[in-house]
Each structure stands twice: as C-alpha cells, then as structure tokens.
Amino acid sequence: MLERQVEPYTRRVYYYETDNMGIVHHSNYIRIMEETRLDFMHKAGMDYAEMERMGVIMPIVDVFCKYIYSARYDEELVGCIQLTEFNGVRAAFKYEIYTLGGKELAASGESHHCFLDVNTRIPVNLKKRCPEFYTNGMAILKGTEKE
Numbered sequence: 512m513l514e515r516q517v518e519p520y521t522r523r524v525y526y527y528e529t530d531n532m533g534i535v536h537h538s539n540y541i542r543i544m545e546e547t548r549l550d551f552m553h554k555a556g557m558d559y560a561e562m563e564r565m566g567v568i569m570p571i572v573d574v575f576c577k578y579i580y581s582a583r584y585d586e587e588l589v590g591c592i593q594l595t596e597f598n599g600v601r602a603a604f605k606y607e608i609y610t611l612g613g614k615e616l617a618a619s620g621e622s623h624h625c626f627l628d629v630n631t632r633i634p635v636n637l638k639k640r641c642p643e644f645y646t647n648g649m650a651i652l653k654g655t656e657k658e
Contacts, residue, residue, distance in 0.1 A: 513593040513607050516651050517554040520547040520590035524582055534581035540618045541576055544606045547590030548622070551604075555594075556647040565641055566629045569602070576620035582610045589613040597648040599637040601625050 528539045552559050562569065582588060589609040596603035601624065608618045626635050637645040 512609075512613075513591045513605060515591070516593055516654075517551050519613075520550040520592070522546065522588055522590075524584050524586050524588060526584050529584050532581075534583055535617075537576075537578055540578065540608060540620070541574060543588060543590055543608055543618075544574070544576065544592075544604075544620055544622060547592045547606060547608070548604055550590070551592045551594075555651055557644045562641060562644060563629065567635055567637070567640055568627050568629050569624045570627060572601075572623040572625055574620065574622040576606075576618055578618050580610065580615050580617040582608075582617045586610045587612070588617065594648065594651050595621075596623075597652045599626070599645045599648070600634055602648065 522543070524535055528535050530536045549559050552562075559569065587610065591607045591609065593605045594602065595605050603621065603623045606618075606620045606622070607616060609615060610617045626637055626640075627633060628635050637648065
C-alpha cells in the first residue's frame with residue numbers, strides 16, 4: 512500500500528459503473544482516481560474548487576492505469592494516493608485502488624498534471640499564484656506536517 516499522506520478515500524461501486532459482465536468498466540477506474548485525487552487535495556489544504564476560484568486549473572498531461580482485479584457492484588473501494596512530484600508548475604500522483612476491505616489491489620496508476628491560468632491557458636507557478644497551496648504541496652512531498 513502507498514505511503515499514507517492523507518486518509519484514504521472510500522466509496523462503493525454503483526450499478527451504472529458496471530458492464531454486462533457485472534464488473535466495474537475499465538474507464539471508471541480513471542474516474543475513481545480523479546475522485547481520490549480531489550479528495551486528497553481537499554484533505555491536504557489544496558482544495559481544487561478553491562484553486563479554480565483563484566483562476567488556476569490543473570489539466571491531466573497523461574494518465575496510466577493497470578487493471579489487476581475486477582471490482583463488482585456494491586463492493587467498497589479504497590483509493591490510496593501519493594503525491595510523487597510537485598514543483599508548483601507540475602504535479603504527479605500514484606494511485607492504488609483496493610477492494611475487499613482494502614485487501615485486494617484492483618488497479619494502480621499514475622497521473623501527471625500542470626497548472627494553467629483558467630483564461631489564458633498559460634502555465635502558472637503556484638509559488639507565486641497560490642502560495643499556500645504551494646507550501647502545502649511541498650510539505651506533503653517532503654513528508655512534513657503542513658503548518
């Protein structure tokens with residue numbers, strides 16, 4: 512399991528997320544990774560909704576997902592995440608999604624992001640634009656407590 516930087520994200524599999532084989536459709540793991548990332552950012556003092564209000568967006572540059580175990584309808588999923596790279600202009604995350612009470616690894620993945628001005632779509636540096644977010648991100652990356 513990934514080193515815990517915040518409490519894991521938990522949720523149940525909804526029926527509409529399954530395919531005609533009764534398992535979670537592969538595309539939904541990317542959505543669960545996004546939910547895990549947004550939950551992580553909120554808990555880490557880098558709330559994405561607040562970032563957008565400050566005029567910054569965080570598009571995905573690339574995303575990867577490895578499928579390991581087929582989760583099924585109504586199973587509880589546990590999303591674990593780790594911020595692996597952060598410099599105020601870019602960020603990268605690793606994900607592990609578990610089922611069966613957090614014992615069976617269903618999927619793992621990574622995503623890479625950049626920070627852009629919402630209007631111009633030009634890269635921004637959070638150190639200048641959102642200094643508190645930058646400080647929190649660096650503290651998490653370095654494994655220290657945020658102030």
